[in-house]
Amino acid sequence: GENVEQHPSTLSVQEGDSAVIKCTYSDSASNYFPWYKQELGKRPQLIIDIRSNVGEKKDQRIAVTLNKTAKHFSLHITETQPEDSAVYFCAATAQYNNNDMRFGAGTRLTVKP
């Protein structure tokens, strides 16, 4: 089955700096890669996703890049703000194979004001 590794496990940045979280996956059939943000005591919320037919997707301060050859994808947050502080999870799944979604272990991002 799919195995997703996520790094770093913790990340601390100064407000206004950029943050990058990286994930690798093992199943070459995986074609859908969402990112979730989980604030303390709340449910994971989808913040951005990318499908394997594109290499990059951007939504305001958040971007995701995908390298299918190397089987890794990254989340980039620019101009970080204290409200970006949360745990971020990457995930991968082969959507059309009816595969389940596997998650990385999470990255705890702290943005210091």
Next chain:
Amino acid sequence: KAGVTQTPRYLIKTRGQQVTLSCSPISGHRSVSWYQQTPGQGLQFLFEYFSETQRNKGNFPGRFSGRQFSNSRSEMNVSTLELGDSALYLCASRREPQETQYFGPGTRLLVL
């Protein structure tokens, strides 16, 4: 449209007991997945149900089981509870395999 709901939100049990958790997906969503979340372990996949059939299963012992009803609501059951079963149990629903998954608020289970 109402989001994914889970009941109960909090639960305290003792070792050896069993527990049943419930998840109601977003209307029109036929897939429900269950995850166990513990500190430092991220989101561990338990199983997924689609149209009342278990489609995928994670690496959990047989004490963990689930089912899905014709209205897509799903339940998971844990028998002979152990201390290590204390966790946040999240369910997530999606309409079809190729669509985005949305999470419920979770049920926090404490086993004493």
